[in-house]
Structures are given as structure tokens and as C-alpha cells.
Amino acid sequence: MAIRSDEIGEILKQRIASFEAPVVDANEGVITSVSDGIARIYGLERAMAGELLEMPGPGGKGTVLALALDLREDGVGAVILGPYEHLQEGDAVRTTGRIAEVPVGDELVGRVVNALGEQLDDRGPIETAQTLPTERVAPGVIQRQNVDTPMQTGLKAIDSMIPIGRGQRELIIGDRQTGKTAIAIDAIINQKGTGVICIYVAVGQNAQKVAQIKATLEAHGAMEHTIIVAATASDPAPLQFLAPYAGCAMGEYFMQKGGHALIIYDDLSKHADAYRELSLLLRRPPSREAYPGDVFYLHSRLLERAARMSDAEGGGTLTALPIIETKANDVSAFIPTNVISITDGQIYLETDLFNAGIRPAINVGLSVSRVGGDAQTKAMKQVAGQLRLDLAQYRELAAFAQFAADLDKGTRDRLDRGQRMTELLKQPQYEPMPFAKQVISIFAGARGFLDDVPLDRVRDFEKSLLRFMDQTHPEVEEDITKNGRISDDMEKTLRAAVEEFKKTFAG
Amino acid sequence: MVRASILARRYAEAYFSLAQEASDVAGWREQLAAVAEALGDPAVSDALANPKTSLAERVRQGMQLLDGASSEARNLARLLIERRRVGIVGEILAHYDALTDRASGVVRVEVTTAVPADAALEQRIRDSLSRQLGSDVQTTVRSDPSIVGGLVIRIGDRVIDDSLRTHLQQLQAALA
Numbered sequence: 001m002a003i004r005s006d007e008i009g010e011i012l013k014q015r016i017a018s019f020e021a022p023v024v025d026a027n028e029g030v031i032t033s034v035s036d037g038i039a040r041i042y043g044l045e046r047a048m049a050g051e052l053l054e055m056p057g058p059g060g061k062g063t064v065l066a067l068a069l070d071l072r073e074d075g076v077g078a079v080i081l082g083p084y085e086h087l088q089e090g091d092a093v094r095t096t097g098r099i100a101e102v103p104v105g106d107e108l109v110g111r112v113v114n115a116l117g118e119q120l121d122d123r124g125p126i127e128t129a130q131t132l133p134t135e136r137v138a139p140g141v142i143q144r145q146n147v148d149t150p151m152q153t154g155l156k157a158i159d160s161m162i163p164i165g166r167g168q169r170e171l172i173i174g175d176r177q178t179g180k181t182a183i184a185i186d187a188i189i190n191q192k193g194t195g196v197i198c199i200y201v202a203v204g205q206n207a208q209k210v211a212q213i214k215a216t217l218e219a220h221g222a223m224e225h226t227i228i229v230a231a232t233a234s235d236p237a238p239l240q241f242l243a244p245y246a247g248c249a250m251g252e253y254f255m256q257k258g259g260h261a262l263i264i265y266d267d268l269s270k271h272a273d274a275y276r277e278l279s280l281l282l283r284r285p286p287s288r289e290a291y292p293g294d295v296f297y298l299h300s301r302l303l304e305r306a307a308r309m310s311d312a313e314g315g316g317t318l319t320a321l322p323i324i325e326t327k328a329n330d331v332s333a334f335i336p337t338n339v340i341s342i343t344d345g346q347i348y349l350e351t352d353l354f355n356a357g358i359r360p361a362i363n364v365g366l367s368v369s370r371v372g373g374d375a376q377t378k379a380m381k382q383v384a385g386q387l388r389l390d391l392a393q394y395r396e397l398a399a400f401a402q403f404a405a406d407l408d409k410g411t412r413d414r415l416d417r418g419q420r421m422t423e424l425l426k427q428p429q430y431e432p433m434p435f436a437k438q439v440i441s442i443f444a445g446a447r448g449f450l451d452d453v454p455l456d457r458v459r460d461f462e463k464s465l466l467r468f469m470d471q472t473h474p475e476v477e478e479d480i481t482k483n484g485r486i487s488d489d490m491e492k493t494l495r496a497a498v499e500e501f502k503k504t505f506a507g
Numbered sequence: 508m509v510r511a512s513i514l515a516r517r518y519a520e521a522y523f524s525l526a527q528e529a530s531d532v533a534g535w536r537e538q539l540a541a542v543a544e545a546l547g548d549p550a551v552s553d554a555l556a557n558p559k560t561s562l563a564e565r566v567r568q569g570m571q572l573l574d575g576a577s578s579e580a581r582n583l584a585r586l587l588i589e590r591r592r593v594g595i596v597g598e599i600l601a602h603y604d605a606l607t608d609r610a611s612g613v614v615r616v617e618v619t620t621a622v623p624a625d626a627a628l629e630q631r632i633r634d635s636l637s638r639q640l641g642s643d644v645q646t647t648v649r650s651d652p653s654i655v656g657g658l659v660i661r662i663g664d665r666v667i668d669d670s671l672r673t674h675l676q677q678l679q680a681a682l683a
Contacts, residue, residue, distance in 0.1 A: 019677075025667050025668075027665055028661070075512075
């Protein structure tokens, strides 16, 4: 589209005419030292904790913001939220009167921003009507409501046995390359059409990975309901420290309006590392593993802000899926144990399972959702109750299966069932399944229809069954979706349909 | 140095409260200024902190330089020599002055204009500030062409910036 030169002139005229030049009334101090992204400032007696400070920008143009984190008798220690190599001793620093805040609003949906809410994509500047502080006291007990509405991830293994509710915090924990981000992305894709706004906060990731995630979400039509907040590995530690809180503020905007949001922190291990770097540079005393003494509080105050508000407060929800990376499956390390004790359950991913082809590589035995059945539809409860039991028994016996040549029929049956259910729970990436389809699929397995299907044909069976149901009995899925449960009539119809399908399935 | 500043303030507070008790803030200030004059030179303060020289010898050298000073000023100097803190004596004086101002309710204001203000303008500025801030306002007016136009008023930590340079920067940011 050609840009007309008079249009530009007109815009400039308007901007200049409506330009307000407020008189600046601030406190001013001087930098006494700058190193490693930390500035020590003399003066600024009235600086507030967490206040944004303005420093001269590179080349004398513009400003660089800093965050006043250390307030002392003789000055202020500030972390610089941007380039700092140009700053010198004697440079003037001014307060802004604003405690760290980010722009929030519907205008951010579909955009990629940094930890300060500034645009990183090329779709023009972001103008929001509102800002919210990044640090905020979490809602109190009275303002909350019990979590009892499902947040469907679209992954069978999760929605059946580790169900997540709206307003819950569920940790995704595992070694590197076990599919943690994949679960988060599938959950985002599955929120399409539900009215849930998703926020993906990338902390310390490669920029390439974030670009790939954006492309994937766009390809699946999921960017329309997603905000990406990126503080990648090359961003200074203060921005990586701030990013999760910024994302949380953006999510709280929707929660306060009575809406629903899902926020993913990928990952909090790198967040803790960035905070450790800041604290050590600010000369705060190191404690275990060199993390500062308040690293627990770092995460607890972040995760407590995910909640389900009471109806009096609007009934909005913010669901959090923090991600933690373990080293050598050690869930008893410092940061993992911290976050496990904060969240309402964890999804535990294992490299061994991943390598054995079980993807999502969820260890069902160690994973738990403390909200549990409250966040499941009745339909899912009807079919999934047996599932956990089957898999638990299978796990007990799986060790024997390798040794015993001669097994009694009961044992063999349980092994067969367990193997088939495990096979059923495997799911390809980027194919989240609506809960009604999950119910049908697990119904077929739980009621024994798969027991005589060869193991390597189970996935095909499932795919073909679902297609068959779509074509010949769409009312089953519709009914389950509408009512959230399988009525006795529907159960009969479903049974008959599966049997009918089985006859046609070349096993 | 940041740490020195806390120390200087503490010494100044101690000396100042004694001066207040003696009801001779101005006189004690003169004595302190004399000490700063005599011992403030870096070469002198280094010599008085020399680890190879004994304490007694250093004190003797210091007292030699302070011939004629009041006994309290000499005591302060001796304390500083003992603690090897003679280098901060200039800052102690500065803090002492700040404490004096605060105690007597004097507010020091620095006004910067782009071009030197004529006498009439200066008087208007002084009167306006006195009205705004109270009776005891000590105004210093200086000029600095780099602010291009307008005024910058500095009261302690607080800056009121109505300079053309800042407005132009704001305009640049708005149009960016």
C-alpha cells in the first residue's frame, strides 16, 4: 500500500498540535558506579521500592529504564532494563513516579512483546488504555472460589488422569527435551474457540525457539488468542526476571474483567537463575546453591496470583502452567522442590518414557493433580476412573512380564489391557483432542473393546473409530459435549456403535 | 564514594549536635572548616594514615598543623587520624552545612536559565520561590546554554524541569 506523503505530514501535524509537554517534577540522583547491568546511584532519597528510574539512553538519545531494587541509606541500587555500556559515573538519574508496570489490554492479544510490554513483532506500536503493576498482592481467601471447572488441555493422558481446572497451578516438570513445552503448546491450541486468552512467557529461551513457537501457533490458528511475552537468553537478567510478572499482570487484566486466561511460564528454572544473577550482583547474601534467600518468595508470589475469583469479584480465572527443568530427573533439588510445594500438582515427564516412544512422556504414577475429579466432566469421570487403576496394576506387573515365561490368564489380561491403554494414551504433537472424543476413545479401551486388537494397531483403531463415529453417529459426540456426561441411552448407543465398527475393522 | 558518605554524615551529626548543645553552630563551623583546610589535602591525609608511622607520631604531626584550633576540633581531628579517616573531612564539612540548613529551615535552591538572567528576572525568580517555599530560601541563579531555553529548578534531590531541551526530547519520543 503506497503511503501518501501528505498523510504523514497530517499525522505529524496532529501529533505536534496535541502534544502535551508536561513540566517534569522528579527526584534526581547521580550514578556513582555502573557494572554488569547494575547501577549504584547517589541521592534519590524518595525513590520507591520497585520504582522505574530514567537514565540517559545510548548516544544521548532517548532514555533507558532501570528498576530501583536496593534502597539504602546512602543511595539506590538499580537494575538496568536495557543497554548500559554507555552509562557513566556522574550521569543523572530521575525518578518517574511509576512503580514497575506494563501495558495491559485486549490490544496485546496476538502480539509478541518484551518484558516491558514493548512490541517485538512488526505489527505497529501497541497502544493500550491501561497499565497494571507487575508486582501485586494475590487475591485473598475470601475473594476466591473453589476450582471446579475443567481447563481442557486436549491431551488424553492429562485430561483423564491429571485433570487441570481453571484457576489451578499445575507444574510441568522434567529433564530437557522431554516434551514440556509441547504440552503447553497443545494446551494453548486447544483453547481455540473457548474464549480463554493464553499467555506464553518465554524466559531465557533461544529466540529461534520462540520464533518457532509463534509460527506453530499461527499455523494452527492459535495466535489469535495468545500473547507471547519474550525475554530470551540474550536479554539482560533484569528483563528475564521481570517477564513472568509482566505476563501475570496481563493475565490479571482478563481475570479482573471476569474473563479466563491461561499463562505458561517457560521456564521458571531460568527465571530463578536470572534472579540469582541479579541478587549476587546486588551483593545480597547467597544461600543454598547460591540462590538468594528469597527465591521461594520469588515464585510463590508469582504463582499465588493465579486464582479463581469468587462470583462477587467477577468469577474470572487465571490458570498457571509453570515449567521447571530438572537435571537427571532430580525432583528433590532446590528449585524443583520449591515450586512443587507451591503448585497444586505436577505433570512429571521422563526421558526413559520419551525414548521408549511413550509421548507425551508422562509418568502417571508420580504425576498428580490436587484438584482432581472436581475439575473433570462427569463423562470423563465415568470412563477414566478405571484407567488409573488399570495403569497402576500394569506398572506393578510390567516388571514380571519380562521374567515370567508362564503367566496365568488374569495376569496376562491385565498386562494386555495395560499395554493397550498406554498405547491409547499416546498422542501426536499439535493434535489436541476435544474432550468428547477423548471420552469415546477411552471408553473403547476401558470397556475392553481393544483387548483383542493387536498392540501395533491400537492407534489406527482409535483413529478409524473416531472417524467412524463422526460419520455415522455424530449425535453421540454432540450429546456428550452438550451434557458433559454419558447418559444411559447414549452409553447403549455408543456400545453398539463401537461393536459395529469393530466388525468392519480389519484387525 | 558511597560508603564514605554514610561515615561523613555520622561524624558530622555527632559534631553538629555538640555544636548545638554549645549554642555555637557558626563558630564550630569555622573550626571545622579550618581543620578541613589544614588536613584536606590528599597528600596530607595519606601521610596521616601511613601504616608505617606510629599513632602517636601521626597525631603529633596532625596537631602541629592545627595550631590554634579549638579543642573540640582538635579532638575530632585526633579521632579521624586514629581511624585513618582523615580523607573524608571535606565531606564532613559539607554534611555539617546541610545539617545547619535543615536545622535553621533554610532551603537552598539552584535555578538554571539558558541565557544569563537580568537583575529584574532574577528578583522575580527569587520572590516567586520565596512565596512558594517559605521565607528562608537561598537562591542561586546560574546559566547554562545547553538547556536551550526555559528553567530548571533544583531543590535538594528534587528537580523541576521546564527546559526547552527536555521538552524537545519529549517531543522526539512522542513522534518516534
